[in-house]
Amino acid sequence: MLTFEEKQQIIESFPELTKRDVSMKRVNYHYEDSLYEKTTVVYHLHPNGNGYVYTGDLPEYEADSRGYVNIREFSPEELKAIIRDSINYLSTEIELYxxxxxxxxxxxxxxxxxxxxxxxxxxxxxxxxxxxxxxxxxxxxxxxxxxxxx
Structure with a gap:
């Protein structure tokens, strides 16, 4: 499992994300250029290594009811991929049907x-x-x- 610091280093390699401190030493990372109201990409990254990434309804991820995937056990490659997918999701206009x-x-x-x-x-x-x-x-x-x- 990646440490908090290792996860932060990977997350902060995405210059389009903005860090925001929240309670209990947790941090969120936002994509301010999101096309949607939702801007949170990384939610409640905790010093114990737990945290979540927003994937909405992307079919390749098993997200909770709010659209978040737990990243506690993610490898560096998995973490990079899910963050990139989240940013792409928030920067792509949904095709109206x-x-x-x-x-x-x-x-x-x-x-x-x-x-x-x-x-x-x-x-x-x-x-x-x-x-x-x-x-x-x-x-x-x-x-x-x-x-x-x-």
Whole structure:
């Protein structure tokens, strides 16, 4: 396991991050140029080596409900990669998704990405809400809908 100081050295090799002291000798690192309200990349890095990196809903990471991954046992390479991925995530505009889907019976619904949810609307009424695109797509296909190609 990397020490607190080793983790700080790796984190501080990213010049785009800004260090902020928080309580109990913990530190956060922010990406001030984030395209989103969220700017925290490294959260509560503690002298005991524990800490978290924000990955949102990136599929390659198993984040908690707030989008953070525990980095306690990360190698130097893993820590560098997850920080780079976090910065890329916060600096990439999310592609908006708003497509109609049609059932065999001609019923139309709209699947809309309203971060962080994937919502299915029938007209103006919300029918279902999902945490991931794959879950929403699976539901629509199971219900007999096909995506209309634009």
């Amino acid at each position: 708003d497509n109609e889907w049609t059932s065999r019976d001609g019923v139309k619904v709209t699947l809309v990405n309203e971060d962080p949810f994937w919502n299915v609307y029938a007209g103006r009424n919300l029918e279902e809400s999902f945490g991931t695109f794959d879950d929403a797509k699976r539901y629509l296909k199971e219900e007999g809908f096909r995506e209309d190609k634009k």
